[in-house]
Amino acid sequence: MNEFDYIAWIRQQTALSPGVLIGPGDDCAVLAGTGQPTLVTTDMLLEGSHFRLAETTPERIGRKAMAVNISDIAAMGGTPTFAFVAVGLPRGGAGQIAMELYRGMRDVADRFGVVIAGGDTNSWTGGLAVSVTLLGTPGSHGPILRSGARPGDWLFVTGPLGGSIVGKHFDFMPRVAEARQLQDHAAIHAMIDISDGLAGDVGHLCAESGCGVELFADWIPISDVARSLADERSSLEHALHDGEDFELAFAVSPEDGRRLLALQPIVDVSLCHIGVFLAEPGMFLVGENSRKEIMPCGFIHAF
């Protein structure tokens, strides 16, 4: 069993509830209330799986724990608002770790207008565990789901991919403002942030939208780091399968796609058209003289 099997099982268990507009399986849940809907996401970072305390600082871990959640709100086109933080601290220096962790969280929270409004702090004999739950508000067009891509839609990404392990997975800036600006210039049919890797996350868009996709090998933007990392895996493979770039992948109509390419409306971001959604299932990598099916998999957390 892996995390996706478990999510599928959870979705089977989850009864439809009138208050839950979107339940498990998207970047955020969407809740109905007496006011506008609320976005909620939760992400946990665990020592040894997501970071090693010996190789980084609690401040950087705190920063990442907050930023990955902010990125989930960005992926719905929303604005993050209030965060709740639960922490399991390793005994021995726990107070110091707690304060540095908080500083890292506050730093990125402050940049995005997020208020840390509550939490729970414990120490234990285990490793550092940080869980952030983040609320947000959808954009004026409502939350952007994974499920809205249509055959013929163009697939875009907001930046170069691959090799985030070298540092970007800690230091990335969630694409909140970019997602907001995109909505001013195009009707975004579906969106996701790239945490599991391009192939994996575009696979999620396809699965939820009931589409397949063709990826244009020569148009996928590859980061300089991925080029320098190229080893037994090519730089393109790094761009396709490495996780935690936290760029946005999104679907728009060809008309909107052409306009975005012509306008390039986002400062410091080069929007890249990297594929097209298909009516038939499957993920196909298309080169100048080739078309081969690839597995829509990135990093999968096995249980």
Place this chain on the structure above:
Amino acid sequence: MNEFDYIAWIRQQTALSPGVLIGPGDDCAVLAGTGQPTLVTTDMLLEGSHFRLAETTPERIGRKAMAVNISDIAAMGGTPTFAFVAVGLPRGGAGQIAMELYRGMRDVADRFGVVIAGGDTNSWTGGLAVSVTLLGTPGSHGPILRSGARPGDWLFVTGPLGGSIVGKHFDFMPRVAEARQLQDHAAIHAMIDISDGLAGDVGHLCAESGCGVELFADWIPISDVARSLADERSSLEHALHDGEDFELAFAVSPEDGRRLLALQPIVDVSLCHIGVFLAEPGMFLVGENSRKEIMPCGFIHAF
């Protein structure tokens, strides 16, 4: 440093925000939105600190992880609504643990109308870590805070105390309906659920309300379990200082207190008048012929 020092430090760091009606330091945060305010609480259970996997079942742990959060909503007089669950699973049988944990959470969630609307599930080399974030709606009179007790108010509890370690700390039923019924019969000035122990949690009420308190030794209801446990500590000491009874302690005016005693409006619950709030600081235990100051401390998580 212990958890309360850390909470105090966090409160110093937390800028006032117009959206945060109540921030860190109460049972729940209270957030303003476009509709009615939202209650939010988060609580994390950690293997070895809060439970031992070898001595209990994942189902019971899941049940408790959900119930402690529901109890925090009850302590504000609110109704729990949506839960988000982040889990760190020990590798080896993680899938099985995940499913049993979920069943336990669902069981108690279903009883209280709570929908598990999202989460994050990971495995790692560490122990089991379960973090639940729970949303809720306040009662019609608004959230009941820790800070509203006034000198002269009577202190009540909703049931017998002490010895929860024998089993009640897993199997307690959060007092959601009871808190709602109380509000129909009295103006509740302040309330808390007893997680750190009676003395510790009434100490929180006092600290937030700027009051002291006299506790009536003979009127504190002592559980049968606490009586059977009496060892080097008396059963009264167990009732005063054991944690995790998850009964409610609350403050009402003497007039409302007399009415509650006369009416006893809650089925299967004997409301007990156990003390009176004072203008001067301190916690005093009053017996037939004695009055001694005691430390307002229960279980404190040292870092």
